[in-house]
Amino acid sequence: EHANVMAVAWINVVSSTPPTVAMGIRESRATLELIRETGTFSVNVATASMADVVDYCGMATGRNADKIGTSGLTLAPGAVISTPVIEQCPVNLECRVTEEVVVGSYVVILGEIVETHADESVLASPDGGIVDMEKLDPIVYIAGAREYRRLGEKVADAYSVGKPLLDGNSD
Numbered sequence: 571e572h573a574n575v576m577a578v579a580w581i582n583v584v585s586s587t588p589p590t591v592a593m594g595i596r597e598s599r600a601t602l603e604l605i606r607e608t609g610t611f612s613v614n615v616a617t618a619s620m621a622d623v624v625d626y627c628g629m630a631t632g633r634n635a636d637k638i639g640t641s642g643l644t645l646a647p648g649a650v651i652s653t654p655v656i657e658q659c660p661v662n663l664e665c666r667v668t669e670e671v672v673v674g675s676y677v678v679i680l681g682e683i684v685e686t687h688a689d690e691s692v693l694a695s696p697d698g699g700i701v702d703m704e705k706l707d708p709i710v711y712i713a714g715a716r717e718y719r720r721l722g723e724k725v726a727d728a729y730s731v732g733k734p735l736l737d738g739n740s741d
Contacts (some may be wrong), residue, residue: 573645573654575637576601577628579711589683594676601634610651610665614659618709618720650685660689
Protein backbone atom coordinates (compact mmCIF):
# COMPACT_ATOMS: atom_id res chain seq x y z
CA GLU A 571 0.00 0.00 0.00
CA HIS A 572 1.31 3.42 -0.99
CA ALA A 573 1.51 6.30 1.48
CA ASN A 574 2.46 9.92 0.92
CA VAL A 575 2.97 13.04 3.02
CA MET A 576 2.35 16.66 2.14
CA ALA A 577 2.47 20.01 3.89
CA VAL A 578 -0.97 21.63 4.12
CA ALA A 579 -1.24 25.34 4.90
CA TRP A 580 -5.02 25.65 4.64
CA ILE A 581 -6.45 23.55 7.48
CA ASN A 582 -8.64 24.21 10.49
CA VAL A 583 -11.04 22.57 12.90
CA VAL A 584 -14.54 23.58 11.77
CA SER A 585 -16.79 21.63 14.15
CA SER A 586 -16.58 20.06 17.58
CA THR A 587 -19.71 17.90 17.19
CA PRO A 588 -18.83 15.90 15.24
CA PRO A 589 -15.15 16.85 15.47
CA THR A 590 -14.28 17.88 11.92
CA VAL A 591 -11.38 19.46 10.07
CA ALA A 592 -11.44 21.21 6.72
CA MET A 593 -8.36 21.39 4.53
CA GLY A 594 -7.78 22.90 1.13
CA ILE A 595 -5.71 20.91 -1.37
CA ARG A 596 -4.95 21.73 -5.00
CA GLU A 597 -6.53 19.27 -7.45
CA SER A 598 -3.08 18.45 -8.87
CA ARG A 599 -1.73 17.00 -5.60
CA ALA A 600 -0.87 13.29 -5.51
CA THR A 601 -2.06 13.13 -1.92
CA LEU A 602 -5.57 14.13 -2.99
CA GLU A 603 -5.71 11.03 -5.19
CA LEU A 604 -4.79 8.84 -2.21
CA ILE A 605 -7.38 10.53 0.01
CA ARG A 606 -10.03 9.86 -2.62
CA GLU A 607 -8.93 6.21 -2.96
CA THR A 608 -8.97 5.47 0.77
CA GLY A 609 -11.58 7.92 2.07
CA THR A 610 -9.23 8.65 4.97
CA PHE A 611 -6.31 10.89 5.89
CA SER A 612 -4.24 11.80 8.92
CA VAL A 613 -3.33 15.26 10.14
CA ASN A 614 0.11 15.28 11.75
CA VAL A 615 1.11 18.44 13.59
CA ALA A 616 4.77 19.18 12.91
CA THR A 617 6.95 21.15 15.29
CA ALA A 618 9.06 24.21 14.49
CA SER A 619 12.18 22.03 14.63
CA MET A 620 10.84 20.13 11.61
CA ALA A 621 10.88 23.17 9.27
CA ASP A 622 13.25 21.57 6.75
CA VAL A 623 11.16 18.40 6.51
CA VAL A 624 7.88 20.35 6.25
CA ASP A 625 9.31 22.58 3.53
CA TYR A 626 10.62 19.58 1.57
CA CYS A 627 7.28 17.76 1.84
CA GLY A 628 5.54 20.88 0.54
CA MET A 629 7.85 21.24 -2.47
CA ALA A 630 8.41 17.64 -3.60
CA THR A 631 5.73 15.54 -5.25
CA GLY A 632 4.92 11.98 -4.26
CA ARG A 633 4.56 11.14 -7.94
CA ASN A 634 8.33 11.02 -8.43
CA ALA A 635 9.92 11.31 -4.97
CA ASP A 636 10.05 9.08 -1.91
CA LYS A 637 9.27 11.91 0.49
CA ILE A 638 9.01 9.60 3.50
CA GLY A 639 12.38 7.96 2.89
CA THR A 640 14.20 11.16 1.93
CA SER A 641 12.84 13.13 4.89
CA GLY A 642 13.54 10.39 7.42
CA LEU A 643 9.94 10.32 8.61
CA THR A 644 8.62 7.15 10.21
CA LEU A 645 5.06 6.00 9.66
CA ALA A 646 2.97 4.09 12.19
CA PRO A 647 -0.35 2.40 11.50
CA GLY A 648 -3.49 4.34 12.32
CA ALA A 649 -5.47 2.92 15.23
CA VAL A 650 -8.85 3.35 13.50
CA ILE A 651 -8.17 4.15 9.83
CA SER A 652 -5.94 2.51 7.24
CA THR A 653 -3.93 5.70 6.65
CA PRO A 654 -0.73 5.87 8.75
CA VAL A 655 0.37 8.64 11.11
CA ILE A 656 3.81 10.25 11.37
CA GLU A 657 5.69 9.17 14.50
CA GLN A 658 7.85 12.31 14.69
CA CYS A 659 4.76 14.54 14.96
CA PRO A 660 3.61 14.81 18.59
CA VAL A 661 -0.07 15.26 17.67
CA ASN A 662 -1.92 13.12 15.11
CA LEU A 663 -5.55 13.15 14.04
CA GLU A 664 -7.06 10.20 12.19
CA CYS A 665 -9.82 11.41 9.86
CA ARG A 666 -12.51 9.93 7.68
CA VAL A 667 -13.66 12.00 4.67
CA THR A 668 -17.24 13.22 4.99
CA GLU A 669 -17.46 15.73 2.16
CA GLU A 670 -15.54 17.32 -0.69
CA VAL A 671 -16.24 20.84 -1.98
CA VAL A 672 -14.54 22.72 -4.82
CA VAL A 673 -13.65 26.27 -3.80
CA GLY A 674 -11.76 28.23 -6.44
CA SER A 675 -8.54 26.42 -7.33
CA TYR A 676 -8.75 24.15 -4.27
CA VAL A 677 -10.68 21.10 -3.19
CA VAL A 678 -11.80 21.46 0.43
CA ILE A 679 -11.86 18.10 2.16
CA LEU A 680 -14.01 17.80 5.28
CA GLY A 681 -12.93 14.99 7.54
CA GLU A 682 -14.41 13.73 10.78
CA ILE A 683 -11.74 13.19 13.42
CA VAL A 684 -12.21 9.57 14.48
CA GLU A 685 -9.11 9.23 16.69
CA THR A 686 -6.52 11.53 18.24
CA HIS A 687 -3.03 10.87 19.52
CA ALA A 688 -0.87 13.24 21.55
CA ASP A 689 2.56 12.54 22.97
CA GLU A 690 2.56 12.99 26.77
CA SER A 691 5.42 15.50 26.43
CA VAL A 692 3.08 18.08 24.84
CA LEU A 693 0.14 17.74 27.22
CA ALA A 694 -0.71 20.49 29.70
CA SER A 695 -1.18 17.92 32.48
CA PRO A 696 -0.43 14.20 32.89
CA ASP A 697 -4.13 13.28 32.86
CA GLY A 698 -4.29 14.49 29.25
CA GLY A 699 -6.95 16.17 27.21
CA ILE A 700 -5.36 19.56 26.55
CA VAL A 701 -2.28 20.19 24.41
CA ASP A 702 0.10 22.86 25.73
CA MET A 703 0.94 25.00 22.68
CA GLU A 704 4.29 26.12 24.12
CA LYS A 705 5.33 22.51 24.63
CA LEU A 706 4.04 21.52 21.19
CA ASP A 707 5.76 24.45 19.43
CA PRO A 708 3.87 23.88 16.16
CA ILE A 709 5.19 25.23 12.90
CA VAL A 710 2.91 27.74 11.18
CA TYR A 711 3.14 28.70 7.51
CA ILE A 712 2.46 32.34 6.62
CA ALA A 713 1.38 32.12 2.98
CA GLY A 714 1.71 35.77 1.88
CA ALA A 715 5.17 36.11 3.38
CA ARG A 716 6.21 32.56 2.36
CA GLU A 717 7.76 31.91 5.76
CA TYR A 718 7.43 29.55 8.70
CA ARG A 719 6.75 30.91 12.18
CA ARG A 720 6.25 29.78 15.74
CA LEU A 721 3.09 30.65 17.66
CA GLY A 722 3.40 33.72 19.86
CA GLU A 723 2.71 34.15 23.54
CA LYS A 724 -0.68 33.83 25.21
CA VAL A 725 -2.65 37.09 24.98
CA ALA A 726 -5.67 36.44 27.21
CA ASP A 727 -8.10 33.80 28.47
CA ALA A 728 -10.93 33.07 26.04
CA TYR A 729 -14.51 33.48 27.26
CA SER A 730 -13.18 35.70 30.04
CA VAL A 731 -11.35 38.79 28.75
CA GLY A 732 -14.46 40.04 26.90
CA LYS A 733 -16.89 39.39 29.76
CA PRO A 734 -17.00 43.03 30.97
CA LEU A 735 -18.05 44.13 27.47
CA LEU A 736 -20.67 41.40 27.30
CA ASP A 737 -22.04 42.45 30.69
CA GLY A 738 -22.07 46.13 29.67
CA ASN A 739 -19.36 47.07 32.17
CA SER A 740 -16.61 48.23 29.85
CA ASP A 741 -15.17 50.75 32.36
